[in-house]
Amino acid sequence: MLPIGSHPALHPVSEVLGWVAGYAVFRRLRSRDGDALAEPVRWSVIAAAAVGAVVGSRLLGLAEQWPTLMAAQRSGHLLMLLASPGGKTIVGGLLGGWIAVEILKGMQHIDRRTGDLFAVPLCVGIAVGRIGCLLAGLGDGTYGNPTRLPWAVDLGDGIGRHPVQAYEILFLLALGFLLSRNVQLPEGVRFRIFLASYLAWRVAVDFLKPQPLLGGMNVIQWTCLGALAVLALLWAKDKRFRGEAGYGRAHA
Amino acid sequence: MGARMRSGINFAKVVTILAIIFGVSLGLCGLTVTLADRVPSVLALAPIAMTLMIFSLGGFVVVGLVWVVMYLTGGGKAQGPEVQKLFEDDERDKR
Numbered sequence: 309m310l311p312i313g314s315h316p317a318l319h320p321v322s323e324v325l326g327w328v329a330g331y332a333v334f335r336r337l338r339s340r341d342g343d344a345l346a347e348p349v350r351w352s353v354i355a356a357a358a359v360g361a362v363v364g365s366r367l368l369g370l371a372e373q374w375p376t377l378m379a380a381q382r383s384g385h386l387l388m389l390l391a392s393p394g395g396k397t398i399v400g401g402l403l404g405g406w407i408a409v410e411i412l413k414g415m416q417h418i419d420r421r422t423g424d425l426f427a428v429p430l431c432v433g434i435a436v437g438r439i440g441c442l443l444a445g446l447g448d449g450t451y452g453n454p455t456r457l458p459w460a461v462d463l464g465d466g467i468g469r470h471p472v473q474a475y476e477i478l479f480l481l482a483l484g485f486l487l488s489r490n491v492q493l494p495e496g497v498r499f500r501i502f503l504a505s506y507l508a509w510r511v512a513v514d515f516l517k518p519q520p521l522l523g524g525m526n527v528i529q530w531t532c533l534g535a536l537a538v539l540a541l542l543w544a545k546d547k548r549f550r551g552e553a554g555y556g557r558a559h560a
Numbered sequence: 561m562g563a564r565m566r567s568g569i570n571f572a573k574v575v576t577i578l579a580i581i582f583g584v585s586l587g588l589c590g591l592t593v594t595l596a597d598r599v600p601s602v603l604a605l606a607p608i609a610m611t612l613m614i615f616s617l618g619g620f621v622v623v624g625l626v627w628v629v630m631y632l633t634g635g636g637k638a639q640g641p642e643v644q645k646l647f648e649d650d651e652r653d654k655r
Contacts, residue, residue, distance in 0.1 A: 314595065314598070314599060316588075316591040316592065316595050316599070316602050316605070317602065317605060319587065319588065319591055320584045320585070320587065320588040320609075323583075323584045323587060324580075324584055327580050327584075348570070348572070351570055351572035351573055351576070352572045354572065354573075354576050355571075355572035355573070355575045355576045355579070358575070358576040358579040358583075359575065359576075359579045361579075361583070362579050362580075362582060362583040362586075365583065366586065395590055396583065396586065396587050396590070444591060446595075446598070447591045447594040447595035447598075447599075447602075448591065449594070464598075
């Protein structure tokens with residue numbers, strides 16, 4: 309059993325490093341492959357994604373702890389709970405960011421796909437951020453179920469647990485490597501592959517986490533399944549995949 | 561001053577940075593609250609997290625409002641799609 313302990317102060321450090329690393333990769337890819345959007349529009353897209361991510365991650369983070377939410381509602385402390393700090397999820401951040409960008413695109417009449425350039429940076433950023441989740445230990449709420457596997461980690465309570473954050477880092481590095489290959493894909497596909505892969509991964513890996521269940525799965529897993537269904541619908545409706553393959557360029 | 565602000569400030573960039581600071585400090589604040597019983601020393605981080613949260617949220621609101629006003633008065637940087645074509649349509653169709 310690997311002793312890790314709980315180091316919550318390292319979580320924000322890692323989170324900031326994740327943003328910085330993701331941005332560095334984004335800049336590198338943008339200068340290598342070009343961008344379909346002009347600089348000011350790209351920054352508007354990034355701002356919408358960041359704001360949507362903060363809101364989405366908080367909302368789903370609260371929903372994830374639905375028993376606490378319901379108890380707060382029963383005791384009349386719901387407003388206090390909503391205003392209290394903490395509780396964020398990456399899935400909520402991704403979906404919130406995605407929705408916010410789509411709203412911005414609708415408002416500004418942007419008909420190009422804007423997400424391909426974010427796919428690899430998101431893999432890198434989330435992987436770096438997950439180091440902080442692992443080091444933060446039991447306070448972070450992203451730890452795994454108890455296990456006797458030789459690579460189990462002790463987060464300070466003497467119990468060996470699945471290092472689910474490390475599993476996710478490995479998954480993201482592999483996904484990022486695949487997505488960074490210079491393969492020509494229709495515009496928007498790289499981001500959708502990233503999003504669908506990450507959501508499917510979370511459906512699977514969250515079975516190893518001790519979260520409150522609702523119908524056999526936790527709220528994040530249900531959200532991932534719903535988002536995957538939406539992605540499948542969008543994919544099926546997209547004309548570019550039904551007869552105009554080759555539209556756009558990789559990383560456009 | 562107005563013209564200088566319009567040409568010199570990338571509001572989207574500032575809003576992005578403030579949103580990230582708010583998100584990170586929100587998480588840090590939550591961690592300190594969750595772990596306060598088990599690791600009392602983390603409470604030392606609470607004032608820092610709260611300060612960052614309050615200032616980033618306040619800054620976000622102010623900058624957001626200024627951005628909206630600038631946008632409505634025609635001074636915002638991102639006024640339209642301004643799509644920069646990497647390829648001409650003919651060239652793209654050939655690919």
